[in-house]
Every structure is written in C-alpha cells, then in structure tokens.
Amino acid sequence: xxxxxxxxxxxxxxxxxxxxxxxxxxxxxxxxxxxxxxxxxxxxxxxxxxxxxxxxxxxxxxxxxxxxxxxxxxxxxxxxxxxxxxxxxxxxxxxxxxxxxxxxxxxxxxxxxxxxxxxxxxxxxxxxxxxxxxxxxxxxxxxxxxxxxxxxxxxxxxxxxxxxxxxxxxxxxxxxxxxxxxxxxxxxxxxxxxxxxxxxxxxxxxxxxxxxxxxxxxxxxxxxxxxxxxxxxxxxxxxxxxxxxxxxxxxxxxxxxxxxxxxxxxxxxxxxxxxxxxxxxxxxxxxxxxxxxxxxxxxxxxxxxxxxxxxxxxxxxxxxxxxxxxxxxxxxxxxx
Numbered sequence: 001x002x003x004x005x006x007x008x009x010x011x012x013x014x015x016x017x018x019x020x021x022x023x024x025x026x027x028x029x030x031x032x033x034x035x036x037x038x039x040x041x042x043x044x045x046x047x048x049x050x051x052x053x054x055x056x057x058x059x060x061x062x063x064x065x066x067x068x069x070x071x072x073x074x075x076x077x078x079x080x081x082x083x084x085x086x087x088x089x090x091x092x093x094x095x096x097x098x099x100x101x102x103x104x105x106x107x108x109x110x111x112x113x114x115x116x117x118x119x120x121x122x123x124x125x126x127x128x129x130x131x132x133x134x135x136x137x138x139x140x141x142x143x144x145x146x147x148x149x150x151x152x153x154x155x156x157x158x159x160x161x162x163x164x165x166x167x168x169x170x171x172x173x174x175x176x177x178x179x180x181x182x183x184x185x186x187x188x189x190x191x192x193x194x195x196x197x198x199x200x201x202x203x204x205x206x207x208x209x210x211x212x213x214x215x216x217x218x219x220x221x222x223x224x225x226x227x228x229x230x231x232x233x234x235x236x237x238x239x240x241x242x243x244x245x246x247x248x249x250x251x252x253x254x255x256x257x258x259x260x261x262x263x264x265x266x267x268x269x270x271x272x273x274x275x276x277x278x279x280x281x282x283x284x285x286x287x288x289x290x291x292x293x294x295x296x297x298x299x300x301x302x303x304x305x306x307x308x309x310x311x312x313x314x315x316x317x318x319x320x321x322x323x324x325x326x327x328x329x330x331x332x333x334x335x336x
Contacts, residue, residue, distance in 0.1 A: 046061070046104060066309070097317065100309075102131050108177055111134040114132065115130055140174050141176075143300035144239075147330075160182060169271070182235075190233070191203060200215075236252075238272050246271045247272045249273045258289050259290060262293075
C-alpha cells in the first residue's frame with residue numbers, strides 16, 4: 001500500500017472515531033459511532049499458493065460463520081504483506097478480528113512462512129486473525145495423531161513419549177505435519193519415502209531447524225524395507241497418495257510390537273490392508289493391532305478446522321493458528 005493511501009485511511013478512521021473536524025465555516029458534524037465489532041461483516045481472505053482455492057476450505061469457512069470469502073490464487077510469500085495491510089487498513093480498528101486470513105495450498109513450510117509474514121505485517125491497533133492449513137494438512141495430521149495417541153493410550157497405557165512411530169508418505173504435507181506433531185509429543189519418528197532418502201532431507205532439516213525435533217529418514221521403496229520398518233515400530237501412520245496400497249496384512253503380521261496403525265486414505269484400495277473407513281480402535285482381523293480409519297480421522301479433522309475458524313471470529317484479539325493449535329484442539333475434542 002502507498003504511504004499516502006495508508007495515511008488517508010488512518011486519518012479517515014480517526015475522523016470516524018472523533019466525528020470529523022471543523023473547517024470551511026461548516027458546523028462540526030455530530031460524533032459518528034463505530035459499529036460494534038460483532039456487527040461487522042466477517043470477511044475471510046483466502047490466500048492459495050495454487051491456481052485455485054479449495055472448495056472444501058471455502059465451504060468450511062462459510063459454515064463456520066464467515067459471510068464473505070475472497071480467494072487470492074497463485075499467492076506467494078512476496079504478496080502476503082501487501083494483502084494483509086490492504087485488508088486491515090480498509091476497515092475501522094474495531095472491525096479488526098472480523099477480518100480473517102486463511103493460507104492454503106500444498107506447501108507446509110511456505111504456509112508457515114506466509115503466516116509469519118502475516119503477523120509481521122500487522123500495524124497495531126489494526127489487526128486480523130490468520131489460519132494456515134495448506135491442503136487441510138495441519139488439521140488432518142492433528143486429527144490423526146490425536147486419535148492415535150488416544151487409541152495407543154487405551155491399548156498400552158502409555159503416551160507417545162518414547163514410542164517408535166513410522167510415517168509412510170512422509171514427503172507429503174500431511175505426513176510431514178504428522179511427523180512433526182508426533183516428534184513434539186516425544187515420539188521417535190522415522191520418516192519413510194518410496195523415492196529415496198534424499199527426498200526427505202528438506203523435511204529433516206526443517207524439523208531440526210524450525211521445530212527442534214530429530215526425524216530419521218529411511219528409504220522404503222521395497223517390500224523388505226517396509227517389513228523391517230514396521231517390525232521396529234509401535235505405531236504406523238500412513239499418509240500416502242490416495243488409492244495406493246502401501247502395507248499388506250502380511251507385512252503387518254511380521255511385527256511383534258506394533259500396537260496401532262492409522263491410514264488417511266479413503267479411496268480404495270486402503271493404504272494399509274484391513275483398515276476400514278470408520279475404525280477407531282478396532283482390532284485388525286486376527287491380530288492385536290488397533291486400527292484408525294480415514295473417516296474417523298476426517299470427522300475429527302472437520303470438527304477441528306470448524307472450531308479454529310470459529311475461534312478466529314470469537315477472539316477480540318489477533319490469533320495466528322497453525323498445526324500446534326490444530327493438535328491442541330483435536331486433543332480437546334477427542335477427550336471431551
């Protein structure tokens with residue numbers, strides 16, 4: 001935004017608050033009362049790094065209470081500051097948190113960078129709230145780990161601290177976010193990739209540098225690689241591409257310690273053989289392995305995302321939401 005535009009908007013807002021100024025021989029206008037915040041139309045600006053804005057996220061935002069949702073497609077980090085400041089300076093100060101920003105796309109690290117840029121772009125007392133959930137990955141990962149934590153506790157009496165967690169499909173946004181969340185809970189996380197360890201190196205670096213967690217990368221393109229990894233795991237999380245069978249019953253059966261498996265794939269065939277859509281702790285046939293299915297995860301994901309959208313509208317102050325907030329909310333929903 002240009003400096004003169006910004007100054008004019010600040011002056012206009014001040015005039016609204018004071019009722020204007022005398023001049024030109026005219027009598028001073030009576031004070032104008034700014035409408036209360038709750039009367040302001042809730043507006044959400046949707047920053048998507050893709051060529052489209054996800055209809056899923058648009059629907060979620062509207063159903064949560066946003067009356068106007070504006071997509072800004074092909075948005076990048078370099079656009080964030082300008083868009084945020086255009087959004088905040090165009091409304092009275094008291095409308096602040098009735099203005100929201102949602103960051104979508106398919107890049108978890110870019111979304112977090114854009115969220116940080118959005119926070120840095122705020123100019124108090126002007127404000128807005130922002131929520132990063134690229135591709136629904138943060139809320140999906142949060143729901144998956146929260147459900148697995150609950151089932152694992154019920155099965156073993158233990159928390160995730162010290163648990164050995166293997167994540168398949170770890171280079172994707174859900175797999176990456178789930179790996180970070182599990183590691184932050186104290187789990188020993190191994191990230192598996194069918195295309196080799198090199199593809200995981202950016203994830204491992206980001207885990208150490210950004211989040212202070214250590215993630216172990218392994219190649220798991222061959223059946224033998226998968227069997228060895230599963231045999232050493234207490235928990236398996238599968239976040240691979242839809243409709244791809246990653247693990248078979250035979251591979252699971254070779255583990256004597258595996259307690260819980262979870263799969264986010266709802267498109268046949270399942271990522272893990274034997275996992276059913278609504279599983280929430282059901283034992284896989286002929287085993288002691290508890291299963292968490294994609295629609296059970298999806299139910300908690302849906303409720304988590306809706307709750308975070310509503311929290312943006314309910315808060316009188318700025319909130320900046322990422323996967324840590326999603327995990328905290330998913331945990332509360334499961335334990336309620």
